[in-house]
Amino acid sequence: MGRTLGGVYRLKRxxxxxxxxxxxxxxxxxxxxxxxVKVRRAVGLDGAPQNVARDxxxxxxxxxxxxxxxxxxxxxxxxxVLDFRLEAKVEYLVMEWLDGKxxxxxxxxxxxxWRRAVELMAKAAEAVASLHAAGWFHRDIKPDNFMVIGGGDxxxxxxxxxxxxxxRPLAAPIVSQLSEPTAWIAHTPGYCAPEVxxxxxxxxxxxxxxxxxxxxxxxxxxxxLITGRLxxxxxxxxxxxxxxxxxxxxxxxxxLGTRVPFELQDLLQRALGTDxxxxxxxxxxxxxxxxxxxxxxxxxxxxxxxRPPAADREAGESSHPVSPPPATPAKAMLPIWRxxxxxxxxxxxxxxxxxxxSVTPVxxxxxxxxxxxxxxxxxxxxxxxxxxxxSVAAQQPVAPSSTGRPRGSLVERLRRCPGAxxxxxxxxxxxxxxxxxxxxxxxxxxxxHRCAARRLxxxxxxxxxxxx
Numbered sequence: 509m510g511r512t513l514g515g516v517y518r519l520k521r522x523x524x525x526x527x528x529x530x531x532x533x534x535x536x537x538x539x540x541x542x543x544x545v546k547v548r549r550a551v552g553l554d555g556a557p558q559n560v561a562r563d564x565x566x567x568x569x570x571x572x573x574x575x576x577x578x579x580x581x582x583x584x585x586x587x588x589v590l591d592f593r594l595e596a597k598v599e600y601l602v603m604e605w606l607d608g609k610x611x612x613x614x615x616x617x618x619x620x621x622w623r624r625a626v627e628l629m630a631k632a633a634e635a636v637a638s639l640h641a642a643g644w645f646h647r648d649i650k651p652d653n654f655m656v657i658g659g660g661d662x663x664x665x666x667x668x669x670x671x672x673x674x675x676r677p678l679a680a681p682i683v684s685q686l687s688e689p690t691a692w693i694a695h696t697p698g699y700c701a702p703e704v705x706x707x708x709x710x711x712x713x714x715x716x717x718x719x720x721x722x723x724x725x726x727x728x729x730x731x732x733l734i735t736g737r738l739x740x741x742x743x744x745x746x747x748x749x750x751x752x753x754x755x756x757x758x759x760x761x762x763x764l765g766t767r768v769p770f771e772l773q774d775l776l777q778r779a780l781g782t783d784x785x786x787x788x789x790x791x792x793x794x795x796x797x798x799x800x801x802x803x804x805x806x807x808x809x810x811x812x813x814x815r816p817p818a819a820d821r822e823a824g825e826s827s828h829p830v831s832p833p834p835a836t837p838a839k840a841m842l843p844i845w846r847x848x849x850x851x852x853x854x855x856x857x858x859x860x861x862x863x864x865x866s867v868t869p870v871x872x873x874x875x876x877x878x879x880x881x882x883x884x885x886x887x888x889x890x891x892x893x894x895x896x897x898x899s900v901a902a903q904q905p906v907a908p909s910s911t912g913r914p915r916g917s918l919v920e921r922l923r924r925c926p927g928a929x930x931x932x933x934x935x936x937x938x939x940x941x942x943x944x945x946x947x948x949x950x951x952x953x954x955x956x957h958r959c960a961a962r963r964l965x966x967x968x969x970x971x972x973x974x975x976x
Contacts, residue, residue: 512537513600514593517545526671528567533605542605543590547598568599574670575601581642585635587655587668606666608657614931615651615733621929621946622768625733626798628656631665633726633795639667640791645717647672649725650699651732674717697745698738698752699725702782705753720784723794727779727787730798735764739780755782765927767954772801918963923976925959935972937964 512518516537523544524531534545548571550564578589578601591602611628614620632654639646646653646667653669672695695704701721731739739758742748758780761768775797779787788794922928936944942961943950951957964972 513545513547513598514591514595517543517591517600517602519545526669529571529671534602542607544587544603544605545600546603547600570671570673571599571601573673577642577644577673578603578670581639583638583642584664585631585638585666587666587670606655606657606668608655608666610652610668611654611656611665611729611733612651614656615736616930617736618930619736619766619927620733620931621933622734622766622772623802623946624929624931625730626772626801628654628665629726629730629733630795630798630802631663632667632729633791633798635665635667636722636726637790637792637795639673640719640722644673645719645722646670647674647717647722648696648699649722649729650696651729654729698740698748699728700749700752701725701784702752702755703784705749718784719790720787722791723779723787724784726791726794727776731758731761731776731780734768735761735766737764765955769801775801919974919976921963922960922974925956925963927954927956928959928976929956930976932973932975935960935964935974937967937969937972939969940966942967 510518510520513534516539518535518537519532520535521533522530523533526546529546529548532545532547534543535541536543548567572592575589575592578587579592582588587606588604589601590604593600593602611632614628635654636646636649648669648671653667655666655668656663657666658664701724703718704716704721707716728739738748740748740751740756741759742751758776761773761776775788775794779794781787788797934944934946935942936947942957942964945957945960950961
């Protein structure tokens with residue numbers, strides 16, 4: 509590390525290794541800002557010379573396409589390329605530095621709560637849709653290639669690693685060298701659609717990738733976030749390819765003990781199906797269906813909000829006049845004779861009060877003071893009860909021994925629960941007992957719920973917002 513490229517890009521540390529490039533965290537010496545530097549390396553140097561030259565040209569064409577595409581798009585959902593250079597037999601491109609975590613790093617190898625996974629995947633699908641709108645296919649959709657940056661309302665998911673993008677249709681001069689090598693498809697095992705695997709071993713004349721194949725990869729990504737694994741039984745790339753190409757259905761979520769709404773389970777089954785026509789028609793449609801899953805099944809009724817008449821006219825609502833609510837009838841004034849019938853009683857009360865005031869004796873201004881003080885009352889005896897030491901000791905809680913094993917923080921203990929999700933969770937405690945997890949009632953048949961209930965027994969009432 510410490511090497512400087514282009515006179516301004518200083519490499520600080522190695523971040524990741526891809527198929528034909530290495531990613532570094534860099535520093536722009538002149539602008540004093542962090543950048544991401546992707547350096548291409550040669551591949552396939554141990555094969556025949558003609559194959560080495562072909563593969564190297566193919567990788568360079570993709571590398572250059574990634575640079576040009578990332579520079580031209582200027583989309584907030586796609587990583588932005590700042591520079592591309594070739595010097596001293598070193599090819600590298602410079603991108604904006606995204607301070608965040610990938611979907612893979614955010615899950616940390618553990619199942620993610622389905623609401624959080626659906627929320628993130630809806631944003632990820634919208635990022636893919638923006639790439640499709642520009643006429644490109646990513647072809648390498650997986651949790652590692654989505655970065656989550658920001659938080660709260662400013663959180664966004666950015667699509668990265670454009671090394672395998674391909675335009676539809678192929679256009680010169682950007683992708684003039686992007687014809688696929690015969691019988692070879694660049695992909696990540698487990699995320700490739702069946703119709704793409706069907707072209708393996710054949711002479712490829714038309715790219716098998718489509719919006720349907722991208723939706724399939726998005727479905728696999730969502731499945732892995734929710735379950736922590738791929739939806740296939742195979743453990744090797746060859747086994748997974750055989751299952752997908754053979755039309756093996758994905759493992760049902762219920763078999764893995766994962767509870768999700770029926771709408772989400774149905775959406776995953778369609779996205780991972782072998783028939784491309786039955787999948788969501790586009791990445792944007794997939795994102796919209798995911799957001800529909802997040803909506804409550806029984807929306808709250810709309811509450812009418814009062815507005816001035818001028819606002820209604822400006823909003824164009826004058827064409828449908830709304831009749832005003834019936835006015836509450838005003839209370840009629842009491843007749844005078846009803847008010848006067850109480851006057852004799854009022855006069856009588858006033859006369860009685862004045863008479864009492866006249867006969868009451870006047871208290872003198874100075875009271876006589878005796879020289880002998882009045883005797884003080886004798887003090888009452890105070891009974892003191894000494895509590896039984898043994899009963900008091902039995903009622904006192906036993907403090908944990910300082911030599912015992914430390915229990916750890918609540919977050920650490922919850923993470924050790926079976927089936928504990930990763931990411932933010934909301935735990936609602938009432939009466940010292942856990943009653944809801946992520947706004948869902950506590951279930952006795954869920955191991956994660958039972959363990960969390962034990963850990964939070966006696967906790968303070970109210971919602972607790974934790975990040976596992």
